[in-house]
Every structure is written in structure tokens, then in C-alpha cells.
Amino acid sequence: MKVHVDMNLxxxxxxxxxxxPDVFELxxxxxxxxxxxxxxxxxxxxxxxxxVCPMMAISLED
Amino acid sequence: MLRLVIVxxxxxxxxxxQAARAAxxxxxxxxxxxxxxxxxxxxxxxxxLLQGTQEIEDSALHVGExxxxxxxxxPATGLDRQSKRVRLDDGTEAPYDRLIIATGSRARPWxxxxxxxxxxxxxxxxxxxxALRTALSxxxxxxxxxxxxxxxxxxASARALGVEVTLVDIAAHPxxxxxxxLGERWARMHxxxxxxxxxxxxxxxxRGRSGRVEHAELTDGTTLNxxxxxxxxxxxxxxxxxxxxxxxxxxxIVCDATLTTVSDPDILAAGDxxxxxxxxxxxxxxxxxxxxxxxxxxxLAGRNALLxxxxxxxxxxxxxxxxxxxxxxxxxxxxPALADRIEMLEQSPEDDRFVAACVSGExxxxxxxxxxxxxxxxxxxQLTQPQPLEQVKAALADxxxxxxxxxxxxx
Numbered sequence: 001m002k003v004h005v006d007m008n009l010x011x012x013x014x015x016x017x018x019x020x021p022d023v024f025e026l027x028x029x030x031x032x033x034x035x036x037x038x039x040x041x042x043x044x045x046x047x048x049x050x051x052v053c054p055m056m057a058i059s060l061e062d
Numbered sequence: 063m064l065r066l067v068i069v070x071x072x073x074x075x076x077x078x079x080q081a082a083r084a085a086x087x088x089x090x091x092x093x094x095x096x097x098x099x100x101x102x103x104x105x106x107x108x109x110x111l112l113q114g115t116q117e118i119e120d121s122a123l124h125v126g127e128x129x130x131x132x133x134x135x136x137p138a139t140g141l142d143r144q145s146k147r148v149r150l151d152d153g154t155e156a157p158y159d160r161l162i163i164a165t166g167s168r169a170r171p172w173x174x175x176x177x178x179x180x181x182x183x184x185x186x187x188x189x190x191x192x193a194l195r196t197a198l199s200x201x202x203x204x205x206x207x208x209x210x211x212x213x214x215x216x217x218a219s220a221r222a223l224g225v226e227v228t229l230v231d232i233a234a235h236p237x238x239x240x241x242x243x244l245g246e247r248w249a250r251m252h253x254x255x256x257x258x259x260x261x262x263x264x265x266x267x268x269r270g271r272s273g274r275v276e277h278a279e280l281t282d283g284t285t286l287n288x289x290x291x292x293x294x295x296x297x298x299x300x301x302x303x304x305x306x307x308x309x310x311x312x313x314x315i316v317c318d319a320t321l322t323t324v325s326d327p328d329i330l331a332a333g334d335x336x337x338x339x340x341x342x343x344x345x346x347x348x349x350x351x352x353x354x355x356x357x358x359x360x361x362l363a364g365r366n367a368l369l370x371x372x373x374x375x376x377x378x379x380x381x382x383x384x385x386x387x388x389x390x391x392x393x394x395x396x397x398p399a400l401a402d403r404i405e406m407l408e409q410s411p412e413d414d415r416f417v418a419a420c421v422s423g424e425x426x427x428x429x430x431x432x433x434x435x436x437x438x439x440x441x442x443x444q445l446t447q448p449q450p451l452e453q454v455k456a457a458l459a460d461x462x463x464x465x466x467x468x469x470x471x472x473x
Contacts, residue, residue: 011391012435013384015354018442026436047084051077052357054105054384056124 002061003038003046007031009057016049016058024049063089066367067148067156068130069138070164070300071095073103073353074333076123077360078162078367079130085365091130092156094148096165096300097187098135100125105353107191108215109386112198113222118188138165141307143326159328160367163304163315164360166334167297167351172207176268181275182291185212194292201225201290205278207265208294209236211385214248216292217257218387227257228286232264237385237392239399240430244418255388260284265293297351299335312337314349319376321363327371332359341447342380342396342427354382380428380445393438396420396428396445404430405451406468407458408437415465417441419451426451434465 003023005016010032016024017032020042024034038046043060050058066082068075071093079091095101102121110116133150140149147155169184171177183194194216198204204220206213209231217229229236229252235245236252236259252259264281268291278286299314309325310316314337316324321336323329333356337347358379366374383394401420407429409416417437420428425448429441440463444454458464 011386013382013393014435014438014442015382017439018379021439026439028436030433030435044084048361051080051361052354054103054353054357056103 001038001040001043001046003034003036004059004061005032005034006057006059009055011055013054015052015054019049019052020045064159064368065090065092065157066160066162067092067094067158068162068164069094069148070162070166070333070335071097071132071134072101072164072166072333072356073123074164074166074356074360074363075162076101076125076128077357078164078332078364079128081361081364082368083128085368087368089159092133092158093130094133094136094138094150094156096135096137099188100132100134102188103353104186107188108185108212109219111191112195112216112219114195118192121188138303141304143307143309143329146328161329162363162367163323163329163331163335164333164356164363165300165303166356167299169293170295170298172265172293172295174265174267176270176275177293179268179270179275180273181270181289182268182293184293185216186297194290197290198223198225203228203286203288204290204292205230205286205288206292206294207231208296209233209252209259209261210294210296211237211383213292213294214252214387215385216294217252218255221255221257221388225290228260228288229257230260230263230265230280232262232281234261236261240394241398241401241404241420243404244430251388251390297334299349301335312347314347316347319378320366320371320374321359321377322366322371322374330363330367332356332363338377340381340397341378342445343400344448348381348397350381352381352383354379378446380442382442390414391433391435393431393435394420394428395438395441396426398428398430400427407455408434408465409468410465411469413469416468417465419454421451422448424451425449426454437463437465 101123169186236248267279269277315331339345385392398420415433417431
């Protein structure tokens with residue numbers, strides 16, 4: 001599955017990092033970096049990351 | 063098949079319904095909401111929406127193909143726990159097997175003289191934000207009563223729009239829960255941006271002409287000219303509809319860590335209205351009125367409501383809070399309001415980024431950071447339980463990724 005983050009919305013809250021630190025990370029400049037291609041077995045985690053994002057910046061695609 | 067009723071169609075309620083469906087619930091879900099709108103997110107109401115960088119539709123929460131029966135614009139008016147029914151304002155009833163209460167809170171009113179005048183606002187709902195935005199487009203002098211988070215964010219938004227702002231609070235410093243040391247810093251931040259910040263003083267009276275507000279008298283006798291007033295005096299829980307139900311209040315609904323009310327295993331609560339044990343507060347039930355808590359509670363309540371009480375999972379994440387003011391991001395984890403002191407842990411040499419510990423006794427029970435987003439995940443890991451402060455400082459001393467050693471005594 002593909003993980004999209006709308007960087008116009010992302011404000012680096014780091015909620016997604018808390019849910020899945022192996023997929024999402026905040027760089028030195030506080031800017032989010034993430035893996036765009038994630039194994040389907042992680043769907044529940046990715047959905048949770050999208051659900052807890054205060055900016056609603058994360059979307060998933062099959 | 064289990065009938066799930068969710069009262070409160072905002073963030074917590076929506077996440078509960080989504081989580082129940084994601085967990086495979088295929089029975090009915092009724093979502094009852096006081097407001098006529100589908101769920102929306104409130105943080106932009108004091109910031110992006112007010113400043114005009116976001117529109118109303120940008121605040122909509124993504125609902126998708128969620129299979130629920132919406133009862134929007136119809137507040138719940140009562141609950142009968144014996145017959146397991148929620149009463150609605152239109153005279154109908156919603157029977158439930160499991161009930162999730164997520165009716166949240168509203169702006170606390172001020173009922174002093176002149177509160178009815180035109181030009182006097184509170185900010186909680188979408189309509190409030192639209193009305194305030196319209197007012198600010200032609201306002202010259204905004205008076206904000208209350209220098210809490212809403213008051214401070216609106217002050218910053220109004221300054222960005224070029225409006226003159228007076229911000230008053232009866233407390234000795236802004237953002238009271240973060241304590242007096244950091245309070246000095248927030249006060250400076252607002253004053254440097256041209257806010258007329260008056261502390262230790264409250265609102266005595268509003269006066270107007272032809273029904274419109276024109277003057278405000280403060281408790282120290284000062285009179286201010288104003289055309290728009292925002293009363294930002296905190297919140298009040300929407301619990302009236304639950305009077306005489308026998309549920310335990312404190313003043314929020316007292317729940318165990320699984321969000322199950324202590325009074326009734328078939329009733330759960332989520333978001334602002336739930337008092338839930340917080341590990342960082344040594345298990346004291348606390349009301350945490352933050353966006354993230356509402357989202358987390360909602361998800362957990364939606365899953366737990368489907369389960370036998372013994373199988374329900376506990377909420378464990380530390381409270382998380384943020385505020386954006388003048389382009390700076392303030393973030394907090396844990397329980398700053400319960401701290402007895404603040405101690406700087408990391409600080410950039412320019413002093414524009416920092417992380418400070420909120421300390422109770424010798425234990426770190428929270429942090430406040432400014433422009434320190436990348437450091438939050440590390441602290442989040444520490445803050446599942448109170449941590450000995452010395453241990454945290456020792457770990458930071460060996461950490462090459464900190465913002466820098468504290469530059470001095472100034473917090």
C-alpha cells in the first residue's frame with residue numbers, strides 16, 4: 001500500500017511517528033520523512049496514523 | 063446484533079464509529095449530534111480559519127463511506143439507563159446495547175453586564191468562528207478576555223490580520239497551566255507582536271450604544287474602547303442531559319482506564335467529557351480537553367464498546383497538546399498543570415527552540431517544547447510513566463540529537 005502525506009498540511013506534530021516510528025520520522029529541521037511504500041500487513045497501523053494526525057494530512061492508497 | 067449509540071458527533075464520536083466498523087461491528091450505529099454539521103475539526107477555528115488561510119470546508123473530518131444513522135442537529139435530552147434508551151430533542155428515542163458518550167464541552171459563558179451586546183463573541187463551534195472572522199474583517203480594536211490557549215491563539219491570529227488587540231486575564235501570566243516561569247516568555251512573545259497584554263485584571267462590564275459594544279470596563283477601573291470582544295474563559299461540560307442518571311461525575315464522567323464509566327459497564331465515555339486515570343498523575347482520573355485525546359479516546363471507546371468489560375484495553379498514551387502562535391509551535395506532553403516547577407532540559411543557542419521538563423517532586427511528569435517537534439517522539443517514549451528527572455538528564459547528556467544544553471537559568 002502507498003502512504004501519502006500532504007506536506008502542505010503536515011505541521012510536524014509527530015503523532016504518526018509515535019504510532020509507527022519505523023515508517024515516519026521527523027528530520028533535524030522538524031520536517032517529516034516517511035516510507036511511501038508500506039507492506040499491507042501494516043494497514044491497521046497506517047490507518048491509526050491517519051486517524052490521529054491532527055492535520056488530516058495522511059491518506060492511504062491500495 | 064449489538065446496537066451502538068454514540069452521542070456527540072464531533073471528533074471523538076466519529077473516531078468511535080469508525081473504529082467500531084473497522085473492528086468488524088456490523089450492527090446498527092446511531093450518531094446523535096447537537097450541531098447540524100457532519101463532524102469537523104476545531105483547531106483551525108482559532109487559527110487558519112480565522113486568518114482566512116483555510117475555508118470552512120477544509121475543516122471537515124473525512125467521513126467516507128461510514129455506515130451510520132446520522133441524527134444531526136438533534137441534541138440528546140435524556141438517558142434512561144433502565145430501559146437503555148437515549149431521548150432526543152425531537153421526542154424520539156434511540157435504544158442501545160452499548161452507549162458512547164462524547165458530548166464534549168462548550169464555551170464557558172460570562173454573564174456580567176453587557177454580555178448580550180452585539181460584537182461580543184465566544185469561540186467553540188464553526189458558526190462562532192465564521193462570526194468572529196466576519197467581525198475581525200472590519201474590526202479595529204479586539205478585546206480578548208482570557209489569556210488561555212484560545213485567547214492567545216486568537217490574539218496571534220488577529221495580529222496577523224492587522225487588528226489591534228488587548229488581551230486581559232485575571233491570572234498573573236498567560237497560559238496558566240504551563241506555570242509562571244514559562245508564562246514570562248509567552249507574555250513577552252505577545253507584547254513583542256504588539257498585543258496590549260494586561261494581567262491580574264478581569265472584565266467588569268461591557269457598555270454599548272444601539273446594542274453594539276463600544277467600551278469595556280476592567281476590574282481595575284480602566285475603560286477601553288473596543289468594537290469586538292472575545293470571551294475566552296474556558297469550557298463547560300455538556301452533561302446537563304445526563305442529570306438524574308446516577309452516572310458518577312467529577313465534574314466529568316468518571317471512567318476507568320478502558321473508558322468504561324465506573325457506574326455502568328454498557329456506557330463508555332470519550333473526549334472532553336471523560337475523566338480517565340492518567341498514569342503520569344499516578345492514576346488520578348483526569349479530564350484532558352485536547353484534540354489528540356479525543357481522537358484516541360474515540361478510537362478506543364469504539365473498539366472497547368463491542369467487547370466484554372474484562373476484555374477492554376486501557377488508554378495509555380500521555381496527553382498531547384499543541385498551540386500555534388506567531389509562527390511558533392508550542393507542544394506539551396503529559397501533565398504540565400500538575401507540575402510544581404519547570405526545568406529547562408534542552409535549548410538552542412538562539413533560544414528559539416527548547417524543551418522544558420514539568421517536574422513534580424523529583425519526577426518528570428510532562429514537557430513543554432517550543433519549535434522542538436523532532437524531539438517530541440523521544441519524550442513521548444519516556445512519558446508513559448513519571449520518570450526520575452536525574453535519569454532523564456543523564457540520558458540527555460549522552461544524546462547527540464538534543465537541541466543543545468540549557469543556556470542559563472532563564473526558562
